[in-house]
Amino acid sequence: MHASASHTRAPETVETLFFLPSWPPQIGTLTIAALTLLVALIAGEVVQRVLKLPRLIGWVLAGVVLGPSVTGLLDAGAIVDLRFVLHVAAGLVLFEFGQRIDLGWLYRNPWLAGASVLEASLAFIAVFTLLILLGVPSVVAAFAAAIGMATSPATVLTLTRDLRASGQVTQRIELLTALDCAYAFITIGMLLAWFHAEYHGDWLLMAAHPIYLILGSTLLALFFAGLARPLLTRLDAWGDIQRLCAFALVLIAVAAGEWLNLSSALVLLGFGASLRALDDRRRFVSLDFGPLGQIFLVLLFALSAAALDLSIAVAGAVTGLGLVAARYVGKYAGVLLTSRASGLSTRKGSLVALGLMPMSAVALVFVHETVAVFPALGQALLGVLVPALVVLEMAGPLLARFAIVRAGESTVPA
Amino acid sequence: MGVELELQLFNTRDCDLTPVASDLLDLIERQPHEGDVKPEITQSMLEVSTKIHHRHDTLVAELRAVRDTVVASADRLNVLVSGGGAHPFQHWSERRIFDKPRFHHVSALYGYLAKQFTVFGQHIHIGCENGDDALYLLHAMSRYVPHFIALAASSPYLQGVDTAFDSSRYNAILAFPLSGRAPFMLRWDAFVDYFEGMRKLGVVESIKDLYWDIRPKPEFGTVEVRVCDTPLTVETAASLAIYAQVLARHLLSERRPLTEEIYLPYGYNRFHACRFGLDGELIDPVTGTRRPIAEDIARTLEALSEHAQALEAHDALEPIRRMIEGAGNDAFWMRSTYHASRSLPDLVFRQSQRWRGRH
Numbered sequence: 056m057h058a059s060a061s062h063t064r065a066p067e068t069v070e071t072l073f074f075l076p077s078w079p080p081q082i083g084t085l086t087i088a089a090l091t092l093l094v095a096l097i098a099g100e101v102v103q104r105v106l107k108l109p110r111l112i113g114w115v116l117a118g119v120v121l122g123p124s125v126t127g128l129l130d131a132g133a134i135v136d137l138r139f140v141l142h143v144a145a146g147l148v149l150f151e152f153g154q155r156i157d158l159g160w161l162y163r164n165p166w167l168a169g170a171s172v173l174e175a176s177l178a179f180i181a182v183f184t185l186l187i188l189l190g191v192p193s194v195v196a197a198f199a200a201a202i203g204m205a206t207s208p209a210t211v212l213t214l215t216r217d218l219r220a221s222g223q224v225t226q227r228i229e230l231l232t233a234l235d236c237a238y239a240f241i242t243i244g245m246l247l248a249w250f251h252a253e254y255h256g257d258w259l260l261m262a263a264h265p266i267y268l269i270l271g272s273t274l275l276a277l278f279f280a281g282l283a284r285p286l287l288t289r290l291d292a293w294g295d296i297q298r299l300c301a302f303a304l305v306l307i308a309v310a311a312g313e314w315l316n317l318s319s320a321l322v323l324l325g326f327g328a329s330l331r332a333l334d335d336r337r338r339f340v341s342l343d344f345g346p347l348g349q350i351f352l353v354l355l356f357a358l359s360a361a362a363l364d365l366s367i368a369v370a371g372a373v374t375g376l377g378l379v380a381a382r383y384v385g386k387y388a389g390v391l392l393t394s395r396a397s398g399l400s401t402r403k404g405s406l407v408a409l410g411l412m413p414m415s416a417v418a419l420v421f422v423h424e425t426v427a428v429f430p431a432l433g434q435a436l437l438g439v440l441v442p443a444l445v446v447l448e449m450a451g452p453l454l455a456r457f458a459i460v461r462a463g464e465s466t467v468p469a
Numbered sequence: 470m471g472v473e474l475e476l477q478l479f480n481t482r483d484c485d486l487t488p489v490a491s492d493l494l495d496l497i498e499r500q501p502h503e504g505d506v507k508p509e510i511t512q513s514m515l516e517v518s519t520k521i522h523h524r525h526d527t528l529v530a531e532l533r534a535v536r537d538t539v540v541a542s543a544d545r546l547n548v549l550v551s552g553g554g555a556h557p558f559q560h561w562s563e564r565r566i567f568d569k570p571r572f573h574h575v576s577a578l579y580g581y582l583a584k585q586f587t588v589f590g591q592h593i594h595i596g597c598e599n600g601d602d603a604l605y606l607l608h609a610m611s612r613y614v615p616h617f618i619a620l621a622a623s624s625p626y627l628q629g630v631d632t633a634f635d636s637s638r639y640n641a642i643l644a645f646p647l648s649g650r651a652p653f654m655l656r657w658d659a660f661v662d663y664f665e666g667m668r669k670l671g672v673v674e675s676i677k678d679l680y681w682d683i684r685p686k687p688e689f690g691t692v693e694v695r696v697c698d699t700p701l702t703v704e705t706a707a708s709l710a711i712y713a714q715v716l717a718r719h720l721l722s723e724r725r726p727l728t729e730e731i732y733l734p735y736g737y738n739r740f741h742a743c744r745f746g747l748d749g750e751l752i753d754p755v756t757g758t759r760r761p762i763a764e765d766i767a768r769t770l771e772a773l774s775e776h777a778q779a780l781e782a783h784d785a786l787e788p789i790r791r792m793i794e795g796a797g798n799d800a801f802w803m804r805s806t807y808h809a810s811r812s813l814p815d816l817v818f819r820q821s822q823r824w825r826g827r828h
Contacts, residue, residue, distance in 0.1 A: 154482075155482055157481050157482065157547060159481075160481070160547040163544040163545060163547070164544070164545040164546075164547070221480060221485065221487045221488065222487055222488050222489055222492075222512075223489055223492045223546055226480065226547055331482075336810040336812055336815050337484065337810070337812045337814040337815040337818055338810075338812050338815075397545070398492075398496045398542070398545040398546055399492065400492070400495055403492065463488060463512070464488060
């Protein structure tokens with residue numbers, strides 16, 4: 056929590072030396088964000104240049120060091136104050152990610168759709184079964200398995216951009232990651248309703264809910280894409296104004312998704328994907344948010360890492376590693392069983408599976424926010440997932456980078 | 470006669486070249502297919518070649534079949550395929566060399582040239598009875614090199630800019646030490662001596678190291694015309710091959726005496742063809758007359774009509790007639806397409822649609 060008063064100085068001194076700064080300094084939310092950004096950026100460069108590791112690992116480490124577990128500059132209060140940054144950042148990432156998705160590919164290669172469904176459901180089943188065997192309550196296990204289905208879009212986006220990666224393995228990692236996110240958020244939406252007992256055992260309601268989520272999110276996404284297309288077309292292509300307008304539209308779409316009780320993640324993924332689909336003249340092919348987007352991306356990694364409580368990680372290390380292994384087995388089996396049929400060699404199929412390893416800390420933060428009204432559930436969920444996330448925040452990017460480089464799809468000299 | 474086409478492979482997202490050749494080849498090799506599909510120097514390039522053909526209809530049928538095979542496999546990998554002599558906005562520094570010893574050797578030797586060599590050409594092979602015929606044909610054809618350059622030109626854009634050339638690809642090839650025209654010699658044993666001399670000096674290892682505009686290919690018993698950009702459709706590619714076939718028949722049957730003088734305006738004519746396409750100027754080395762390339766092609770077609778009849782190739786030459794009568798070459802189509810949308814990725818996408826046969 057913020058220090059609220061300057062209690063270290065005797066009152067009379069303050070009155071006479073009024074021009075001196077107060078002590079300890081009052082650090083506002085914006086300043087905390089700026090400090091986090093600065094530390095993370097520097098850490099990222101050090102990690103990349105000295106250790107030859109992906110930059111985003113530096114951003115994560117900066118978050119951990121600034122977070123409550125180490126120095127505490129980013130305490131729980133500051134993280135809550137900066138929640139909006141996470142939401143905006145996630146929105147930007149998913150929008151940009153959506154632009155990389157070509158759903159027509161699923162039609163041209165139906166085996167890929169099979170791969171996607173299989174790998175996501177096997178990952179869910181593997182994680183769920185393991186947790187049940189470990190005696191975790193089924194509600195907690197289901198939430199954890201749903202979050203486990205998702206691959207971190209932010210990590211995949213950052214890595215593929217940094218490596219300027221292009222090729223089959225990269226494209227498939229991107230497609231599967233986007234679909235995984237969609238499945239995860241639909242499942243989480245349903246689990247939440249289930250947990251709130253809002254279905255009242257009503258099967259019709261239970262079937263209607265995902266339809267509302269999917270259809271509503273798609274329609275809202277199309278609405279925004281339809282709005283954005285003529286606007287962005289009129290603005291100078293590649294220009295900053297076009298970029299900034301897109302930024303504003305993403306923010307508004309995030310808010311609209313929340314207001315309509317839809318999944319903002321689905322809305323933004325869909326917004327990006329349909330904007331691309333509607334762009335019949337390929338004017339927005341490289342629409343990204345430049346340095347502005349970079350600010351949010353860095354903060355996303357740092358803030359979500361800061362939110363991870365390291366003491367939980369140590370306590371649940373064994374469960375965490377088990378969860379990571381189960382999730383990998385599920386994804387690996389799903390991708391590999393379908394890789395030949397979908398037109399990819401087994402070797403490259405296993406690289407795709409590695410590329411799906413990065414897990415989303417942001418997803419946990421969001422779910423935790425929503426279930427915070429039930430402290431017991433929230434605590435149990437953190438206990439199960441934080442250890443796995445701590446492992447994968449470090450190992451995930453490394454594995455994914457290995458996969459892309461090994462597939463020969465990085466254009467950046469090693 | 471046979472045809473080789475180098476094709477571009479790019480992604481559907483931003484239409485930039487993508488290193489997918491080995492995955493695509495894996496997939497194509499798994500199924501029975503027509504034609505021969507091979508890797509080329511970079512991972513974003515694929516080479517297809519036909520069997521030996523004598524007629525236009527079988528040639529175009531095979532080209533269509535192999536095109537359909539490649540496109541169907543590419544669809545499954547979410548990859549687009551197209552013709553065109555160069556990718557309009559790729560950056561050569563990002564190309565990856567295909568993993569094959571010869572390609573790595575070429576890459577190590579030529580450095581950035583090898584990657585800048587990410588250009589895409591059509592090679593036309595014309596069978597010859599013997600080496601002397603081949604050399605005669607090679608040199609007699611040289612007068613017509615501007616025709617082939619101008620008709621096939623499809624690389625007006627390079628590295629994101631309009632080069633003002635109709636075929637910018639050709640300039641990339643000229644940077645190589647063994648490019649340009651073949652030295653003038655008409656007897657095969659003289660050529661063998663020349664080649665052996667070059668080999669002893671260690672300048673070349675095989676015929677493949679000679680990047681000449683037209684070169685003999687003794688393994689196939691052919692003369693290989695290498696100046697064409699890969700056209701945007703297989704139909705144009707087939708017509709160009711037939712044009713070469715008919716022209717070869719004409720040249721070999723007339724067999725006018727040749728001297729090295731025919732090469733006096735060669736560089737000038739070639740430059741004009743690359744720069745101005747069908748509107749370029751061609752100086753006849755024998756008569757000294759100057760006329761637009763399109764007009765020179767029209768006259769040549771007239772002179773060839775008897776041989777075209779004999780080879781049943783009259784219809785096959787129709788696309789060429791249309792081009793010189795105002796439809797323009799592929800570079801012209803690319804410029805007008807780009808001006809409609811002002812988006813190079815869009816142009817590349819439309820090239821891929823054109824390649825599929827959706828015009």
